[in-house]
Amino acid sequence: MKILVLNGPNLNLLKKRDPGQYGKMSLEEIEQKLVASFPEFLFTFKQSNSEAEIIEAIQNASASFSGLIINPAAYSHYSFAIRDALELCSIPKIEVHLSNIFAREEFRNVSVTAAVCLGVISGLKENSYLAAAYTLKCMLERK
Numbered sequence: 001m002k003i004l005v006l007n008g009p010n011l012n013l014l015k016k017r018d019p020g021q022y023g024k025m026s027l028e029e030i031e032q033k034l035v036a037s038f039p040e041f042l043f044t045f046k047q048s049n050s051e052a053e054i055i056e057a058i059q060n061a062s063a064s065f066s067g068l069i070i071n072p073a074a075y076s077h078y079s080f081a082i083r084d085a086l087e088l089c090s091i092p093k094i095e096v097h098l099s100n101i102f103a104r105e106e107f108r109n110v111s112v113t114a115a116v117c118l119g120v121i122s123g124l125k126e127n128s129y130l131a132a133a134y135t136l137k138c139m140l141e142r143k
């Protein structure tokens with residue numbers, strides 16, 4: 001089962017960001033934890049600071065992957081273009097956030113991308129990704 005894990009802007013700099021919000025792991029460490037925890041998955045990891053690249057990755061995802069875990073980062077709060085791309089993407093999609101976006105500044109309380117995903121996991125730091133992968137595993141194995 002091939003899973004795409006797509007991360008948006010500034011998530012390449014996790015070690016420099018507030019560990020109280022984002023945890024202590026780098027993105028590479030989170031990716032390693034996913035690989036170690038879900039040997040049944042073949043993960044592809046992509047991080048981009050560019051909205052266009054994220055949209056292209058979503059547009060191509062259903063041709064090659066069984067599931068998508070996406071952290072659109074700040075784009076979650078305002079990118080209707082990423083939302084539209086997600087809506088067109090037919091594989092199961094789960095949105096994740098390291099921090100609890102509902103407990104932060106008002107502009108982060110809304111995700112315009114969440115409604116076109118199966119669900120959102122927010123606030124569990126790196127475990128948000130692990131919970132999303134576990135959910136995809138349950139869903140895809142049931143098929």
Ligand code: DQA
Binds near residue numbers: 011096097
């Ligand atoms: C984030 C939350 C966003 O508000 C923020 O812009 C990010 C990361 C998270 O994972 O908690 O860059 O998506």
